[in-house]
Amino acid sequence: MSEKPYTPPDHGTSPSSTGQLMLVATPVGNLADISQRALDALRAADAILCEDTRVTTKLLRHYGISNQLIPLHDHNEQDRTPSLIDRLHQGQRLALVSDAGTPIVSDPGYRLVRAAQDEHIAITSLPGANAAVTALTLSGLPPIPFMFLGFPPRGEARRQHFAALRAVEQAGLAATLIWYESPHRLLETLKTQEQVFGADRPAAVGRELTKNFEEMVRGTVAELIAHFEETPPRGEITLLLSPPAEEDTGAQELDQVLQDALKNHSVKDAAALVAGIVNLPKRTVYNRALELARQNRTD
Structure with a gap:
């Protein structure tokens, strides 16, 4: 039975090229956790960009897929991105995978995606496993x-x-x-x-x-x-x-100390004073003080 090639979705956009970058989620462990759409995309791609060719090769062999693999990881992504953008402008479809799970999430590929967006190249994401x-x-x-x-x-x-x-x-x-x-x-x-x-x-x-x-x-x-x-x-x-317990009074105590300080100090001075007392970053305390001051003005 002949396989149907993967057809890119029509998002109603007019990219500057006919190429497409496909973000393909792969299993986090169990090789059965991959969609048929993802497998079709890996077969149809002109090349597959991957973190570790050894890891991706195991997945491709399991499903009988043969395709060009191009390493793309933290150490070479910046240097390799321009040539990949050129390939996309030439009309190629490139699949991006990580060693496990959804690409970009704590994995390489962010620079390439941003560069493709800047070049108005079509990008699609094929969802799947995420640890x-x-x-x-x-x-x-x-x-x-x-x-x-x-x-x-x-x-x-x-x-x-x-x-x-x-x-x-x-x-x-x-x-x-x-x-x-x-x-x-x-x-x-x-x-x-x-x-x-x-x-x-x-x-x-x-x-x-x-x-x-x-x-x-x-x-x-x-x-x-x-x-x-x-x-x-x-x-x-x-x-x-877990989130802090409901009886965690940290937020209420911060607000009370800030409200007391705001009675006699500016927002900036109150935040600096309270940050030293509660041992919190000055920026965090200042933002909260500013919000409380605005609330006080509207009450």
């Missing part, structure tokens, strides 16, 4: 709103990263937070979260999602630390942290 969303649905934590933050920084920057998020929570943010993490850094990351967010904060760790040894460990941050100290983590890791 962050898969973990969220299994975590038992509030699904909306959530914030995906990629990989946390290493070393001291990691603590600063978490401290900034905690500051924003104290200013009113209430969302499930999601990160990817490597197994050998997971325990250190959890211990830093314990220091910043507290030992009793509900959390979850998804491991090897969609694979044979899939695991979702749920509990407080302290319980997760105890679990992974006893059972060292392996495989691909997704880490989730």
Whole structure:
């Protein structure tokens, strides 16, 4: 039976070329988690842009697909983008995949997509697997709103990263937070979260999602630390942290201190004073002070 070629959708636009960039989601583990539309696109593309040719080759071989593979990763994307844009202007269709999941999300390709947009080249996304969303649905934590933050920084920057998020929570943010993490850094990351967010904060760790040894460990941050100290983590890791508890008074306390300061100080001076008291970033406190001052004027 002959295969039908992939037909690009008509979005009613008039791109400057007949080429198209296709963002194709691939499985995060289980090779069966790929759509027929994605397979058709990989077959029909003039070339496939991928992070690691060895990883993508396994997927293509599994489905009997033979196509040109072009490595596109963090170290060569900037240099390779101009030649890829040229190919798109020549009318070629290029498929962009990551090693696993949805392209661009914590993966290379952003520079190429922006360049293609600037050149008015047609771009389409073929949706599919995503580890962050898969973990969220299994975590038992509030699904909306959530914030995906990629990989946390290493070393001291990691603590600063978490401290900034905690500051924003104290200013009113209430969302499930999601990160990817490597197994050998997971325990250190959890211990830093314990220091910043507290030992009793509900959390979850998804491991090897969609694979044979899939695991979702749920509990407080302290319980997760105890679990992974006893059972060292392996495989691909997704880490989730619950929103602050409803009885978390951080935001209310910040507002009360700011309101008191605003009675006798300008917004700028009140924010500088309070930032030193509550140990929060000055910009975060200033933005909240400005909002409160506006509310006070309208009351």
